[in-house]
Structure formats: C-alpha cells, structure tokens
Amino acid sequence: MSTVESELKIVTDATCTFCGCVCDDIDLTVDGAHIVEAKRACVLGKAWFLNHEVEDRPHCLIEGQPATKEEGIERAARILADSKYPIIYGLSDTTTESQRVAVGIADWIGGNVDTTTSVCHGPSGMAFQGVGEVTCSLGEVRNRGDMIIFWGSNPAESHPRHFTKYSLMPKGMFVPNGRKDRTCVVVDVRKTKSAKTADIFLQIKPRRDFEALWTLRALAKGVSLDPERVREDTGVELAVLEDVMQRMKAAKFGVIFFGMGLTMTRGKHCNSEALLALTRDMNAFTRFVAKPNRGHGNVTGADNVVSWRTGYPFGVNHSRGYPRFNPGEYTTSDTLANREADCALIIACDPMANFSQPAREHLASIPYIALDTKVTPSTRAAKIAFSVATYGINTGGTVYRMDDVPIPLRPATESPHPSDYEVLSQIERRVQSLAASR
Amino acid sequence: MGCMSETFIMIPGRTSKQGCGISEGKYGENYQSEITTLQVAPEDMERLGYTDGDTVRVTSEFGQIEVVVTTAKGDELPPGLLFIAYGDLSSRLMGGDTHGSGMPTSKGFDVTMERI
Ligand code: SF4
Numbered sequence: 001m002s003t004v005e006s007e008l009k010i011v012t013d014a015t016c017t018f019c020g021c022v023c024d025d026i027d028l029t030v031d032g033a034h035i036v037e038a039k040r041a042c043v044l045g046k047a048w049f050l051n052h053e054v055e056d057r058p059h060c061l062i063e064g065q066p067a068t069k070e071e072g073i074e075r076a077a078r079i080l081a082d083s084k085y086p087i088i089y090g091l092s093d094t095t096t097e098s099q100r101v102a103v104g105i106a107d108w109i110g111g112n113v114d115t116t117t118s119v120c121h122g123p124s125g126m127a128f129q130g131v132g133e134v135t136c137s138l139g140e141v142r143n144r145g146d147m148i149i150f151w152g153s154n155p156a157e158s159h160p161r162h163f164t165k166y167s168l169m170p171k172g173m174f175v176p177n178g179r180k181d182r183t184c185v186v187v188d189v190r191k192t193k194s195a196k197t198a199d200i201f202l203q204i205k206p207r208r209d210f211e212a213l214w215t216l217r218a219l220a221k222g223v224s225l226d227p228e229r230v231r232e233d234t235g236v237e238l239a240v241l242e243d244v245m246q247r248m249k250a251a252k253f254g255v256i257f258f259g260m261g262l263t264m265t266r267g268k269h270c271n272s273e274a275l276l277a278l279t280r281d282m283n284a285f286t287r288f289v290a291k292p293n294r295g296h297g298n299v300t301g302a303d304n305v306v307s308w309r310t311g312y313p314f315g316v317n318h319s320r321g322y323p324r325f326n327p328g329e330y331t332t333s334d335t336l337a338n339r340e341a342d343c344a345l346i347i348a349c350d351p352m353a354n355f356s357q358p359a360r361e362h363l364a365s366i367p368y369i370a371l372d373t374k375v376t377p378s379t380r381a382a383k384i385a386f387s388v389a390t391y392g393i394n395t396g397g398t399v400y401r402m403d404d405v406p407i408p409l410r411p412a413t414e415s416p417h418p419s420d421y422e423v424l425s426q427i428e429r430r431v432q433s434l435a436a437s438r
Numbered sequence: 439m440g441c442m443s444e445t446f447i448m449i450p451g452r453t454s455k456q457g458c459g460i461s462e463g464k465y466g467e468n469y470q471s472e473i474t475t476l477q478v479a480p481e482d483m484e485r486l487g488y489t490d491g492d493t494v495r496v497t498s499e500f501g502q503i504e505v506v507v508t509t510a511k512g513d514e515l516p517p518g519l520l521f522i523a524y525g526d527l528s529s530r531l532m533g534g535d536t537h538g539s540g541m542p543t544s545k546g547f548d549v550t551m552e553r554i
Contacts, residue, residue, distance in 0.1 A: 047458035119541055123539050158457070189519065190451075191513050265543070268537070331536065333536050334536055354529055375465065
C-alpha cells in the first residue's frame with residue numbers, strides 16, 4: 001500500500017486554464033502521466049484535468065503524413081515567409097510567453113496577428129477605446145461588490161466558480177455576510193441557470209440590449225419615460241427598471257459583468273458601448289465598474305501581449321512594416337471570408353469548427369499550420385499540424401486572469417510533445433533568417 | 439407537405455456539457471450529441487406537435503442544418519426562441535460578413551424551422 005501511495009504526486013495550487021476565472025487553488029493528484037483528482041475544480045475544470053491524456057501521435061504531420069518536428073518547422077517557416085498575406089490567429093489557450101513570440105513572427109513576415117478575442121469580446125475592445133473602462137480586480141469584487149449584475153452572460157455554465165470564488169458567495173471585507181450582503185441582477189433573453197440564482201431577473205426581448213441599456217441610462221439621469229414605450233422596446237416594465245436603477249444608485253460598489261449576449265448580437269460594439277457608458281454614468285452616484293466575462297484561459301493575456309507589442313489589442317496588420325488596427329478588415333473572420341489571406345498559422349483554436357462557412361471554405365483552400373494539443377477539425381485539415389504540450393498541465397508560463405491579473409502556471413506532468421513556445425520560437429528564428437536573406 | 443415553416447430567433451451559446459466535451463475530445467459522443475441538439479420552448483413543442491427526437495430543418499439567411507429537437511427545461515426558453523450549443527452546426531447558420539466589427543452576427547438571428 002505504501003508503494004502505491006508514494007507513486008502519487010500532489011501538486012498544490014495548480015492553475016486551471018479552462019476558463020477566464022483561472023482558478024489557481026486546485027490541488028492535483030497525479031499518478032504517473034494521469035491526473036486522478038482535481039480538488040476544488042468545477043465540472044469544466046475536472047473535465048479539463050481528468051481527461052488530459054498524452055496522445056500517442058507524431059509531433060508533426062505534414063499533409064497527414066508523420067514528419068519530424070524539424071521538417072515541420074522548416075516547411076511552416078517557408079510557407080509563412082513566401083506568402084503575400086499571412087495571418088496568425090488564435091492564441092487564447094496558450095501562454096503569454098508563446099503569444100509574445102507569435103506577435104514577433106507576424107512582425108517579421110509582415111502579417112496579421114489576431115486572436116479569438118475578435119469573435120468574443122472584440123466588440124467590447126472597440127467599445128473600451130470609445131468610452132473608456134472603469135475597472136477593478138476580482139479581488140475587489142469579492143471584498144466590496146454589493147450590487148452584482150450579469151448582462152448577457154451565463155457564468156453558471158461558462159465560468160462555474162465565478163459565483164463562489166469571486167462575485168456572489170464569498171464573505172468579503174465590506175460584505176461580511178457574503179451572498180446576503182449582495183444584490184444580484186441577471187439580464188438575459190433566456191432564463192439561464194444563472195438567472196435562477198438572481199434576486200432580480202430581467203428577461204429582455206431578444207436584440208433589445210441596446211434599448212434596455214439606454215433606458216437605464218435615461219433613468220440614471222432622471223429622464224421621465226413612457227411606460228408603454230419602455231415595455232414595447234425592452235420587454236420589461238418601466239417600474240421594474242426604475243427599481244433596479246434605484247438599487248444601483250444605492251449600492252456602495254456595483255459591478256456589471258457582461259458577456260457575448262451583447263457582443264455577438266446585432267449592434268455588437270454599440271451594445272458594449274452602451275453598457276460601458278451606463279457604468280461611467282453610474283459613477284456620478286456611486287462606485288460602479290464593468291468587466292467582460294472572458295472565456296478562454298489566457299484570452300486576456302492575448303489582449304495584453306498584442307497591446308504591448310503593437311499598441312492594439314487584436315486585428316493588427318503589419319504589411320507596411322508598422323502595426324495598423326482595423327476590426328472588420330484585419331480580423332480573421334474577415335480576412336478569411338473575404339478570401340484575402342493566402343496562408344495561416346493557427347494556434348490553440350479551432351476556426352474550422354467555429355467560423356462561418358465562407359471563412360471555413362477559404363481556410364480549407366489555403367496552406368495553413370495548426371498547433372493544438374488535441375485532434376480537432378482544424379488540425380485535420382491543416383497542411384502542417386503540430387501536436388503540442390498542454391499549457392498549465394505540461395508547461396509552465398504565465399496566463400492573465402479575466403481581470404488582467406497575471407498568474408503563474410504550475411505544471412503537473414510532462415509531455416513528450418514540444419510546447420507552443422518551443423515550436424513558435426523555432427519558427428520565429430527560421431522566418432527571421434529567411435527574411436534577412438531576402 | 440402540410441407543415442409550414444415558421445420564423446424563430448436562434449441563440450447559439452455555451453453549455454457546460456459542450457465545455458466538458460471540448461476537453462473530452464471533439465470527436466467524442468458527448469460533444470457531438472450536445473452540438474447537434476436543438477432546444478425548443480415547451481410551448482412551441484406542444485403547439486407544433488413536435489416530440490423529443492424529431493428531426494427538423496433549420497434555415498438562416500446563410501445556411502441550413504438538420505438537427506434533433508429536445509424540449510428546453512422548465513421556463514429556460516421563451517416561445518419563439520431556439521437554443522443550440524456552439525459548434526459546427528451553429529456556425530453553418532452564420533454569415534461571413536462582420537459589419538465592420540470583426541464579429542459575425544452569431545447570436546439572435548432569424549431562422550425558419552420545419553419538421554422533416
Ligand atoms: S471556474 Fe474555470 S478556471 Fe475555475 S476550475 Fe472551473 S473551469 Fe477551471
């Protein structure tokens with residue numbers, strides 16, 4: 001019995017990178033190459049850790065045939081360096097260190113760098129530039145937040161520990177009674193699992209987020225409104241919205257977490273802008289902040305890294321030798337659907353499953369390189385596919401939590417596959433020498 | 439063909455089953471069944487005479503899919519709304535244009551639905 005136990009390794013305070021909560025309090029029990037227990041992880045975190053398997057696949061496939069990593073890197077570098085409009089995309093499920101190298105490659109080859117932010121909170125990124133961001137860390141929400149609003153976001157299914165770890169349940173410094181000291185409002189078109197935990201649920205009409213947000217802005221300013229119009233425009237009674245506004249003004253520290261219900265629906269950045277403007281308005285009465293509920297483990301890191309490398313958060317083009325930003329033109333949904341990109345480097349994401357049909361068709365028609373830990377529709381159709389180690393489970397490095405707080409990774413097991421960082425660094429070195437020789 | 443197609447609003451979204459399925463593997467049973475099931479409000483199921491497991495054809499301005507329907511739990515979905523987990527099928531209904539935003543309209547678009 002003692003021998004069995006001594007083979008088990010315990011990794012304390014491991015970091016889960018499955019969602020933007022980036023919980024760094026997970027205790028893993030590791031048996032050889034397998035994680036057998038993930039203490040404190042939620043259902044998504046457990047699936048992330050316990051399904052981790054080192055798949056017995058070649059490090060690299062070129063046109064479906066096994067190849068060495070070196071052959072793959074050489075081919076990849078040549079494809080990237082020889083193309084006219086190369087694009088680099090993905091990056092939300094890899095370390096900050098790899099993201100930095102990927103931006104370097106885009107710079108060397110005069111290509112685009114775009115991240116999955118563009119099809120997530122990209123519109124919010126545009127809105128931040130227009131309105132500004134009143135923000136705080138999740139630690140402040142935990143210790144101070146007494147009015148918590150979720151708008152178009154369903155953390156009960158997408159970020160299962162959000163409520164217990166940060167936003168609703170914790171007993172904080174200024175909210176000593178935890179949930180009892182907080183008012184929770186959920187705004188959504190569906191009565192989601194999250195709606196069931198709310199004190200007040202506002203079921204608005206689909207595609208009327210903008211109208212509902214502007215109604216609240218008007219109420220904040222004391223504008224009198226026609227109850228009929230409000231009901232017609234938003235699906236919610238004026239009296240209910242007035243009550244919510246009163247509570248928002250009376251709160252000591254209000255927080256609006258918002259999700260893709262806003263950014264993916266008609267209006268997109270205008271919806272996010274309305275929400276940020278409402279948040280800004282509320283600061284005339286009390287402290288109020290707004291935070292996008294970011295999905296992937298290091299999508300926030302991607303925004304940070306691309307911003308400090310290029311000055312812009314996503315959708316950046318380097319074809320003139322300096323960075324230019326233009327969502328709708330340099331973003332990947334567009335460069336693919338408009339049939340402009342002539343090769344792609346796809347890192348830790350799956351556009352062949354998530355993109356529109358015209359974008360997928362174009363991607364399938366150009367040579368592209370994919371790095372992923374698992375077999376996905378995107379690795380299957382890639383010209384060159386690298387099997388890589390899983391960040392956070394096999395590799396160290398840094399990720400940014402959804403509130404821009406950097407968190408270190410504590411790997412549990414080793415992988416025979418190279419890390420994204422290793423593959424990307426070698427590609428960068430090679431494209432650099434190819435660029436120099438021209 | 440007695441049954442007329444009717445307009446609904448489609449909301450693709452994340453579910454915890456779909457999220458777990460990503461880690462289990464996209465070619466696994468759980469992920470595949472989650473992303474190919476359409477949730478319909480109980481009132482609409484009853485009014486249209488659908489039963490769980492029926493196959494419907496859903497058509498948007500940009501694409502068409504065939505999916506199996508299931509009754510949405512409790513009052514999660516109001517009548518007139520449809521829900522499907524993000525995946526290959528939901529993406530087939532999206533258009534390529536992003537209206538200058540980088541983001542295709544991926545939630546809250548009109549579709550028609552008919553049983554086949
Ligand atoms: S909430 Fe997110 S980061 Fe935390 S354990 Fe669950 S999936 Fe992992």
